[in-house]
Each structure stands twice: as C-alpha cells, then as structure tokens.
Amino acid sequence: MKKKSGSLGNVLKKDMKRYWQAYLMVLPVVVFYLLFSYKPMYGILIAFKDYSPAAGVWGSPWVGRHGMQNFIDFFGSYYFRRILKNTVVLSLSSLVFGFPAPIILALLLNEVKNERFKRVTQTISYLPHFISLVVICGMIKMFVANTGIITQFLGLFGFQPTNLLGKSQYFPAIYVLSNIWAGMGWDSILYLSALSGIDQDLYESARIDGAGRWQQTIHVTLPGISATIIIMLLMRLGSLMNVGYEKIILLYNEGIYETADVISTFVYRYGLLNGQWGYSVAVGLFNSVINFIIILFFNRLSRKLADVSLW
Amino acid sequence: MKKRNLFDLLNTLFMLFIIFIMLYPFYHVVMASFSDPARISYYTGILLWPLKPYTTEAYRVVFANPLILSGYRNTLFVLIVGTGLNLIMTMLGAYFLTLKGPLFKNAITFMIIFTMYFSGGLVPAYLNVRDLGLYNSLWALIVPGVIGTTNLIILRTAFAGVPESLVDSAMLDGASHPQILFRIIAPLSKATLAVMVIYYGVGHWNSWFGASIYLQNSKLFPLQLVVRNFLQEAGSQSDMASYAEMIKYAMIVVSTAPVLVIYPFFQKYFTKGVMVGAIKG
Structure with missing residues (x-):
C-alpha cells in the first residue's frame, strides 16, 4: 500500500518497456485522430461564437448574450x-x-x-x-x-x-x-x-x-x-x-x-x-x-x- | 408442378429485368456518346446502336481538354499515394487493437470508436484543414481521410483471426511488433487487405466533394470534379448545347471506363469484403 505511487510508476515503466514498439506504431494513428477528429470537435465551439478566422476559435467573442x-x-x-x-x-x-x-x-x-x-x-x-x-x-x-x-x-x-x-x-x-x-x-x-x-x-x-x-x-x-x-x-x-x-x-x-x-x-x-x-x-x-x-x-x-x- | 415452372419463368424474367436496368443506363450513355449530336438531343427512345452518322468528335474534344488529362494525373496520384498511406495507417491501427497487453489499449480503442458516433461536422473539419495549411493542396484529399474507422475495424477483425499460436511462437523467437505485423499477420490477411485496397481505391477514384471544397486551382482538380463541373452546366436547346450534351456522354464514359474494365477482375473479392464487414468487431 505504501508503495502505491511507486508501483504505478513501475507498471507504466514496464508497459512502456514491453510495448514501446507497439506504441510507436500506433502513434501516427493517434495523432491522426487527434488532429482530424478531435480538433474539429473543439471547433464545435464556433457554434456559440461570432467566429472570425483571424481571431480563431478561442479568441472570437461569444455570440449574443449567452452564446446561444x-x-x-x-x-x-x-x-x-x-x-x-x-x-x-x-x-x-x-x-x-x-x-x-x-x-x-x-x-x-x-x-x-x-x-x-x-x-x-x-x-x-x-x-x-x-x-x-x-x-x-x-x-x-x-x-x-x-x-x-x-x-x-x-x-x-x-x-x-x-x-x-x-x-x-x-x-x-x-x-x-x-x-x-x-x-x-x-x-x-x-x-x-x-x-x-x-x-x-x-x-x-x-x-x-x-x-x-x-x-x-x-x-x-x-x-x-x-x-x-x-x-x-x-x-x-x-x-x-x-x-x-x-x-x-x-x-x-x-x-x-x-x-x-x-x-x-x-x-x-x-x-x-x-x-x-x-x-x-x-x-x-x-x-x-x-x-x-x-x-x-x-x-x-x-x-x-x-x-x-x-x- | 405447373405452378413451379411458372414461378421459375417469372423469376428468370425478373432477373433479366434486373440485369437490364443495371446495365442499360451505361450502355445508353456509351451509344449516345458516338451518336450524331443533332439527333441525339431530340431522340427519346431506347438506344440499341449509335444514331448515324457515327462520330467520335466528342472524344476528340474531351481528350483535347487539358483538364481531363490533368484530372487523370491528379486522380492517379491521389489513388496511388492515398491508398498506400490508407493501407499502412489502417494496418498500424488495426494491429494495435488486436494486442491484449498494453495499458493504454482501451483508452486508444475508445478514442477510435468514439469517432464513429460523433464528429465535429463538415464546417469545423473544413476550417481545420485550412488551419493546417492543406488548403489548395492534393494532400487535403489524402490526409484528412487517411484512416476510415469502419475499415480499421474490419481489418482488426481479420487480424484477430490469425492464430494466436503463430504470433506467440514468433514472439518467443524474438520477433518485434513490426515484424509480427508485416511478416506474419499481414501475409495471412491478404484477402482482407485486398478488400481494403478496393474500398479505399474506389473511394479515391470516385471522390469529388473534398476536391470541390479544398481546391481552388483547377490544375489540381481530380477527374471526378472536372467531370462534375462539366455535367453541372445546364444545357439549352441550341446547336452548341446538343454538342455539349455529347461531351457530357463522352465524359461519363471516359471517367467510368477504367472502373468497368477492372471490375471483373476484382469482383471475386467483393462478397468476401462485405462478409468481413458484417462480422462484429
């Protein structure tokens, strides 16, 4: 019980040691999904904004009083x-x-x-x-x-x-x-x-x-x-x-x-x-x-x- | 017994009808493309043969159009490079999902599957491609769709069907993960990989929408977009228009012929493909 954080670290280390090749292989796949599926999901915020490409998703002001x-x-x-x-x-x-x-x-x-x-x-x-x-x-x-x-x-x-x-x-x-x-x-x-x-x-x-x-x-x-x-x-x-x-x-x-x-x-x-x-x-x-x-x-x-x- | 024969007769007739409605539209277009333009635009019946005088003028015009040639070139580039990348990326993803041990396997699996249920939608995807600097580049037709999640699941199912004992004994012999994927699992999943090539390849050959929103320079347009832009132009009843009608027919033939030519060679894989897709992931 005392060594919980240590053992978590150990588990991670062991996992990486054993599967680093597999993780390296799946890395481009993960990057693809992050860039082309999840980043556009973040772009959904535009629905609540008065979006301008120059200001970007975050920088654009909310639309109306409540963004709705x-x-x-x-x-x-x-x-x-x-x-x-x-x-x-x-x-x-x-x-x-x-x-x-x-x-x-x-x-x-x-x-x-x-x-x-x-x-x-x-x-x-x-x-x-x-x-x-x-x-x-x-x-x-x-x-x-x-x-x-x-x-x-x-x-x-x-x-x-x-x-x-x-x-x-x-x-x-x-x-x-x-x-x-x-x-x-x-x-x-x-x-x-x-x-x-x-x-x-x-x-x-x-x-x-x-x-x-x-x-x-x-x-x-x-x-x-x-x-x-x-x-x-x-x-x-x-x-x-x-x-x-x-x-x-x-x-x-x-x-x-x-x-x-x-x-x-x-x-x-x-x-x-x-x-x-x-x-x-x-x-x-x-x-x-x-x-x-x-x-x-x-x-x-x-x-x-x-x-x-x-x- | 008589009733049975009548049914068989009607059923055969129905199948002939199916064959007719599946093939005739294409046949009609081919025949029309060789017909006399002045007559074809007023012709209203079934075409068994081109209307005289025969002409290949429409094809001369089509092949003299630089957009058609650049369209073929762009489509071939996207088809070859795109399908190659599709295949590699899908294999990498599918392989990881067959592993049992990695700690983050469930998290990554969820991350992939979730995209089948929910997406950012058309406009955020479009703005994203612009933000990433892919606008007006052929890579915009390749990279955003480099993995089709359904295909990944199909391939994962096939990979999971490779006997575990083979993988385990390779592991014991000290094979690395890339070796197991490319030397053992992939060669044993050739049929499904062939199906992937067909699915992705046909998809690239037929796609036009991405090009219509991501490309501005017409020299980059793939074939289908070029064809679409021609077909889009509405015809009126002038002589020029009947000529334009001919060119439309010829365009359809030119852009579809390659698919029709390779179709018989690939068709044995089709059934297999749907079957693989039907099995639960």
Whole structure:
C-alpha cells in the first residue's frame, strides 16, 4: 500500500518497456485522430461564437448574450421546419421502400436454379455501387430531363413530359428510387450469404411435411435470415437522421429546395458557400447530437436483441 | 408442378429485368456518346446502336481538354499515394487493437470508436484543414481521410483471426511488433487487405466533394470534379448545347471506363469484403 505511487510508476515503466514498439506504431494513428477528429470537435465551439478566422476559435467573442443566438435564430427560422421535414421524409421513405428491396432480391436470387446465371446476375447488380456519384447523378439528370428516357417512358402512360428535377414534388421519388437502384445489389450480398448458411436439412424436412416452395420460404427461409434482417434494420435506424449531402448537392437546384434541402446540404450552403460559420456549425451540431442519441439508442437495442453492435 | 415452372419463368424474367436496368443506363450513355449530336438531343427512345452518322468528335474534344488529362494525373496520384498511406495507417491501427497487453489499449480503442458516433461536422473539419495549411493542396484529399474507422475495424477483425499460436511462437523467437505485423499477420490477411485496397481505391477514384471544397486551382482538380463541373452546366436547346450534351456522354464514359474494365477482375473479392464487414468487431 505504501508503495502505491511507486508501483504505478513501475507498471507504466514496464508497459512502456514491453510495448514501446507497439506504441510507436500506433502513434501516427493517434495523432491522426487527434488532429482530424478531435480538433474539429473543439471547433464545435464556433457554434456559440461570432467566429472570425483571424481571431480563431478561442479568441472570437461569444455570440449574443449567452452564446446561444445561433440556435435561437435557427429554431426560429422558416428553414428549421423545412430541412427537418425533408431529412425525415427522405430518410424514412428510403428506409420503407429501400430496406425490403435487397431482401426481396436476395430471396429471388436464391430461387434461381442455374448457378452461373445467378452469379452473373449478382455480379451485375453490384455494378452501380462502384460507379461514382458524379456519374450516377449526371445520368439521372439526363434521364429525367424532358427528353430523357425515363421521362419519355412515363409519357407512354399519359404523363406530360417535363424536367422531373425541376419540379419539387418528384424529388423524393427520384432520390429514393435511384438509391434503391444503386444499392440493392450490393446490400443483397449480406442476405444471400445468410441464406446460404441455412441448414439444407430444414428444407428437406419441410418438403417431407408437404410444404410447397412458398411455405418453405415463409417457414424456413425467412426465419433463417431474420437475425440478419433485424441487425441491418437497427443499423439503418441508427443513421435515421443522417442524410448525406453529396448526392443531393449533385441533384438539386434552387427551384426544388422545398423538398430537396436537408440539414446537411443546408449546413454545406450556409457554412462553406456563404461563410456563415457560427450559424452553420450550430445547425450541424444540432444534427450531430440527434445522430449521436439515435445511434446510441439503436446500438443498445441491437446489442440487447441480437447481441450485435457497432462496437 | 405447373405452378413451379411458372414461378421459375417469372423469376428468370425478373432477373433479366434486373440485369437490364443495371446495365442499360451505361450502355445508353456509351451509344449516345458516338451518336450524331443533332439527333441525339431530340431522340427519346431506347438506344440499341449509335444514331448515324457515327462520330467520335466528342472524344476528340474531351481528350483535347487539358483538364481531363490533368484530372487523370491528379486522380492517379491521389489513388496511388492515398491508398498506400490508407493501407499502412489502417494496418498500424488495426494491429494495435488486436494486442491484449498494453495499458493504454482501451483508452486508444475508445478514442477510435468514439469517432464513429460523433464528429465535429463538415464546417469545423473544413476550417481545420485550412488551419493546417492543406488548403489548395492534393494532400487535403489524402490526409484528412487517411484512416476510415469502419475499415480499421474490419481489418482488426481479420487480424484477430490469425492464430494466436503463430504470433506467440514468433514472439518467443524474438520477433518485434513490426515484424509480427508485416511478416506474419499481414501475409495471412491478404484477402482482407485486398478488400481494403478496393474500398479505399474506389473511394479515391470516385471522390469529388473534398476536391470541390479544398481546391481552388483547377490544375489540381481530380477527374471526378472536372467531370462534375462539366455535367453541372445546364444545357439549352441550341446547336452548341446538343454538342455539349455529347461531351457530357463522352465524359461519363471516359471517367467510368477504367472502373468497368477492372471490375471483373476484382469482383471475386467483393462478397468476401462485405462478409468481413458484417462480422462484429
């Protein structure tokens, strides 16, 4: 007991002696995280400041009386409701329509008897995952312009051809459908491998019991991949309020902000294009805090339900 | 039995439909890029073949553009140097997280994992890069993202799968930590490292946003940003515009072709990659 501080020193010394190489190896990693993850977190203080780059984060004066002026401005503004609503709408509709798509694709691929055909289809379905967003969005814009192939196809059903990205009511559909198109194949990989892990004897006994193909799907296949489905669902829910800016920036235009502008694109415009540092950091912080709470919640839930977590 | 055959038929048709919607957009763009510009801008159907008279004029224009060539060069630099650094840094981090003994292991692990839950956000990250003097430098596209935390966790999982007995016996033979990482663990994790190369490499090839906020000098622009700036320009219905439309098609082809060419060679690693990512860290 008397030698407590001495023994702590000894423990440290022993640790360093034994692992100095390992610490030296991890040093650049630690420096990276400090410089590029934790230093920006310190930059969050800007949200409470009237920031000027010359004065720096610390030197800039607090904004308003309590430093909360940026938040007061944001919550009181017309845009608060709009970008919150758009974020929720785009995220939820991506989830509702997008989440089942890879599961259905995997189930149907699983029914394909010809192995070669199955593999080829699968490989082709991943392709959009590897194409740049710039190109994908460029193609979307061409295809939904008034002479674009998608617009013209809709015209066959009596739809008046117009530039679909010029009308705010179509943006959510374009966003969600193109997400499904680009992500469906890649996301199905996980379910396919879960499917291949199902014990074939279960199918055998189901057949002996007289179960048809559809009944086998309901009673054997779906229960067999339900754990994977739950895990993926919880992970998706964890990023519910996290709608990325890259794709939207590439697709939207001023005319459709009404449905296309989300929190992250708003932050991008106000912060990086207009230079309203404090205000945009405040909006970004609002989003980060919500994300943090949501992801923590669903991570807990997932650990409880499926014994799986992000960490 | 009849019902079964009908299902198989419909299912096959559905798969053909999937193949069609995945491939046709790219096919359409390639065909359009060789078509007659005057006709293509008014053409509204499915393109099975370029519209006559065929032309390669759009490609001449694209390759005569100095920004395309410098774009390729910049992208290649970021791709090669960036992926190399990504790989080394991610390996160093992943290796440390597999060690059991170090006192600060838990603290460092927490420090890394926490960043998956919370970040400073876009604007502080941007100001940080400026403060560090990386603005208007290609290093701004490499250094701030040199470790992807998800990738680090994936790699850690793979490293942890290397039999402990191998590591222990190397330790007894007096191997140092760098030797254990680079001589024993890394060679046994080749497949996952290949997946890392694909993930980071594709990421570099496709990225444009960082360049759009960190670079001012257009000679430094990577390919995707050059393409983006061209595609961004809205077309009107003049002759010049239909020409510009052609160039857009050709640009898409030129910037996507390399991915399509190497795609078949890499695809065997894809499934493995997702699987590795799915396993709990």
